[in-house]
Amino acid sequence: MLNNTKSIENxxxxxxxxxxxxxxxxxxxxxxxxxxxxxxxxxxxSIAIKAFDLVSFSMSIFAYVNYKLNKLNYYKTLAILxxxxxxxxxxxSYPAQKINNFFTGLIEFEEGNFDVSLELINRALNIIVSDxxxxxxxxxxxxxxxxxxxxxxxxxxxxxxxxxxxHGEDPLIALLKVGRTIALETNLDNLLTIIAQExxxxxxxxxxxxxxxxxxxxxxxxxxxxxxNTKEIRFDSSLGLAGHVATTGETVNIKEAYxxxxxxxxxxxxSGYVTKSILCMPIRNMSxxxxxxxxxxxxxxxxxxxxxxxxxxxxxxxxxIALENATLFNxxxxxxxxxxxxxxSFVDTLSASIDARDKITSGHxxxxxxxxxxxxxKLNFDDKQKEVIRQASxxxxxxKIGIRDSVLQKEGKLTDEEYKHIQQHVKIxxxxxxRIYFSKEYEDIARIAASHHEKFDGSGYFRKLAGHKIPLGGxxxxxxxxxxxxxxxxxxRSKMPIEKAIDILIKxxxxxxxxxxxxxxxxxxxxxxxxxxITDNKKLEENDRIVLSNYTLLNLHSLIVxxxxxxxxxxxxxxxxxxxxxxxxxxxxxxxx
Numbered sequence: 001m002l003n004n005t006k007s008i009e010n011x012x013x014x015x016x017x018x019x020x021x022x023x024x025x026x027x028x029x030x031x032x033x034x035x036x037x038x039x040x041x042x043x044x045x046s047i048a049i050k051a052f053d054l055v056s057f058s059m060s061i062f063a064y065v066n067y068k069l070n071k072l073n074y075y076k077t078l079a080i081l082x083x084x085x086x087x088x089x090x091x092x093s094y095p096a097q098k099i100n101n102f103f104t105g106l107i108e109f110e111e112g113n114f115d116v117s118l119e120l121i122n123r124a125l126n127i128i129v130s131d132x133x134x135x136x137x138x139x140x141x142x143x144x145x146x147x148x149x150x151x152x153x154x155x156x157x158x159x160x161x162x163x164x165x166x167h168g169e170d171p172l173i174a175l176l177k178v179g180r181t182i183a184l185e186t187n188l189d190n191l192l193t194i195i196a197q198e199x200x201x202x203x204x205x206x207x208x209x210x211x212x213x214x215x216x217x218x219x220x221x222x223x224x225x226x227x228x229n230t231k232e233i234r235f236d237s238s239l240g241l242a243g244h245v246a247t248t249g250e251t252v253n254i255k256e257a258y259x260x261x262x263x264x265x266x267x268x269x270x271s272g273y274v275t276k277s278i279l280c281m282p283i284r285n286m287s288x289x290x291x292x293x294x295x296x297x298x299x300x301x302x303x304x305x306x307x308x309x310x311x312x313x314x315x316x317x318x319x320x321i322a323l324e325n326a327t328l329f330n331x332x333x334x335x336x337x338x339x340x341x342x343x344x345s346f347v348d349t350l351s352a353s354i355d356a357r358d359k360i361t362s363g364h365x366x367x368x369x370x371x372x373x374x375x376x377x378k379l380n381f382d383d384k385q386k387e388v389i390r391q392a393s394x395x396x397x398x399x400k401i402g403i404r405d406s407v408l409q410k411e412g413k414l415t416d417e418e419y420k421h422i423q424q425h426v427k428i429x430x431x432x433x434x435r436i437y438f439s440k441e442y443e444d445i446a447r448i449a450a451s452h453h454e455k456f457d458g459s460g461y462f463r464k465l466a467g468h469k470i471p472l473g474g475x476x477x478x479x480x481x482x483x484x485x486x487x488x489x490x491x492x493r494s495k496m497p498i499e500k501a502i503d504i505l506i507k508x509x510x511x512x513x514x515x516x517x518x519x520x521x522x523x524x525x526x527x528x529x530x531x532x533x534i535t536d537n538k539k540l541e542e543n544d545r546i547v548l549s550n551y552t553l554l555n556l557h558s559l560i561v562x563x564x565x566x567x568x569x570x571x572x573x574x575x576x577x578x579x580x581x582x583x584x585x586x587x588x589x590x591x592x593x
Contacts, residue, residue: 012049016042020057024099027061034065053093056100059084064103067110075310077107079317083286086321098127109142117142188326192222195319199296202315203279203308206298209233210283211242212323213292220246220293240264242293245280249290252280255303279304281312285324292323347394353401363535364484369393370532371480371521372473378520384441389473392448396477399428399450426453427462448473452481457511475514479505479521482512487533487583498583502557522554526575529553530582540582547578 019042026034043058063080066072081104088096105120121142192210200208211220211233220242221234237246244262245252257263257275268275277299283292294312296304372393376386400408403425407418414422430450438445451465451474458466460478470478486496486504496504502522509515527548531540540548551559556579559572568576 013051013054016046016049016051016054017057020054020061023061024057027065034061034069036062036065036069039065052087052091053096056084056087056091056093056096059087060096060100060103064106067107073310074107074111075307075314078104079314081107082314082318083321086318094127098124101127106142188323188329191322191326195315195323199294199312199315202311203296203304204300205279205296205304206300207273208297209295210319210323211246211293211295212283212327213237213246213290235264241278241280242295245282245293246290249282251282251309252278253304253309254278254280277303279308279312281309281316283316283320283323285320291320291327347391350395350398364488365394365397367484367488367532367535368396368477368480370535371483371529372476374524374528374532375476375480375517375520378524388442388444389448389476391442392445392473393477393480395433395445396429396449396452396481397425398432399425399430401432402428423453423461426450430462444471444473447471448477450474452477454478455512456514460512470514475517479513479517483521498579499557499560502553503561506557522557523552525549526551526553526556526579530579534582534585538582538585544578544582547575551575551579 023034023039023042039058039062043055043062046052046054046058059080063072063077063084066080067074067077081100085097085100085104088100101120101124105117105124108114108120109117192212196208196210199205199210209222211222213219214221214234214237218237219234220237221232235243237243241252241254241257241260241262241264243264244250252262254260254263255277257278258265260278263275263278275297277297279294279296279299281294282290283294285291294316296308296312299308369390372389373386376389381389403422407414407421410418427450430446433446433449436446448471450462451471454460454463454465454470454474455478456467456470456475458464483501483505486501487498489495495501505513505518505522509518525548527540527545530548534540556576559568559576
């Protein structure tokens with residue numbers, strides 16, 4: 001949203017607004033008393049203090065007075081009003097929107113578009129602001145004129161004669177469609193497509209390409225070339241007609257392209273397309289700088305006319321601002337993505353640095369994160385929620401940086417004092433992460449990471465949270481962390497048999513763990529579980545993956561625990577042996593070490 005009145009000096013703003021209101025009242029009474037230079041001067045003063053609502057106000061008055069006194073072209077008038085509308089909406093100014101709708105309605109009335117006129121004026125009336133904008137007398141005047149025209153049956157249902165007749169789309173509708181659509185679109189590729197398509201229809205042309213100027217590379221480029229099988233066109237910004245227009249700012253209207261030396265025939269040679277007539281026009285931003293070029297090809301019924309040029313100017317005014325905004329939005333989005341990658345790289349490095357302190361526990365944070373993501377996928381979390389939990393998972397043991405090596409790497413059972421010492425790593429994790437600045441969407445990382453040793457019954461540490469007071473990410477982490485710990489080798493023990501590991505999760509559901517998180521984890525297909533376990537050792541063979549994908553951890557537990565109650569099928573035996581082949585694989589390796 002554009003800066004509004006809050007950031008400017010009240011005195012300057014109030015004085016400018018008072019002058020504009022005075023001008024507005026004069027225009028309503030008798031627009032012939034207005035000096036257009038005075039209006040434009042107020043516009044420039046509004047720009048100087050960045051009062052964009054007043055810039056919109058002044059532009060709406062300027063467009064109407066210029067139209068009435070200087071007979072400004074209808075399409076050019078609409079272009080100015082479109083710019084004013086954009087500023088009014090962007091600055092969230094209801095008075096500016098009210099004024100814009102009102103003057104646009106007056107223009108439409110003058111052009112004979114009575115239904116459109118009344119609709120716009122009614123919109124203006126429905127926007128509630130102060131009484132300083134009094135339309136009532138003018139509204140009554142318009143309504144009386146329309147009633148008389150209706151009584152005399154002068155008003156017909158036919159389109160007004162000022163609209164050019166062609167086989168393409170009604171240009172007024174095209175203007176409205178483009179204005180409505182581009183105001184909501186921030187994706188640059190989509191925006192280019194929309195604008196090109198609407199211009200093609202409105203001008204009854206065979207093709208339209210919207211080129212943008214890449215100042216860094218000194219190139220014109222486009223991802224839109226309707227009718228051409230290409231994803232992107234790029235060429236030096238000095239080449240061809242588009243280059244000429246981008247360099248000079250001149251509008252070029254050519255009836256026979258191949259007779260013009262400025263036309264670049266190479267694009268036709270590559271595409272097989274034959275260009276005949278061309279209308280090429282610069283795209284400008286609010287600062288009147290050239291940001292691109294419209295290139296419309298092959299008018300279907302003759303040649304491009306002056307009315308086509310006027311229509312393209314009207315569309316281009318709004319399109320230029322929208323394209324510039326979309327470009328800036330994309331750059332900002334790219335910057336945010338780069339910052340996220342930087343954060344992710346930083347987190348990965350911190351996580352790896354902790355794991356590197358102890359060869360035995362190496363890879364723990366990575367595996368816990370992978371198990372956690374499998375649970376999140378089962379719960380259908382969105383990408384943003386998953387990313388926060390992923391970062392917290394990777395960093396959940398960062399506090400072990402403050403734990404003595406003699407305790408962290410001790411072979412054998414810990415003493416009570418050593419156990420209390422190692423429990424401190426959760427509090428240290430919280431202290432470290434809470435001192436790192438995270439953007440708002442990542443602000444829960446510290447809380448989630450530091451809650452992985454909380455227990456559902458409140459007997460955990462370090463805050464002794466219980467039930468749903470434990471962050472959801474922390475309840476998931478608790479399951480992943482314990483499962484990886486008991487299914488991995490430690491200094492003081494070997495990994496547990498898989499059925500005993502699953503037993504612990506089931507028996508401690510509702511006390512240590514959130515039962516819903518355990519149930520979700522046990523519903524994960526075993527090929528995905530094995531993929532986590534063997535991440536750093538070997539690859540899961542495709543035939544084995546297919547076998548494992550048909551069973552969950554809960555199925556595995558049931559088959560092993562209840563094997564005495566019924567005989568397994570050959571398929572079940574194959575599943576169990578396949579799972580244990582990978583699960584037990586590193587036991588032999590560890591013995592050798």
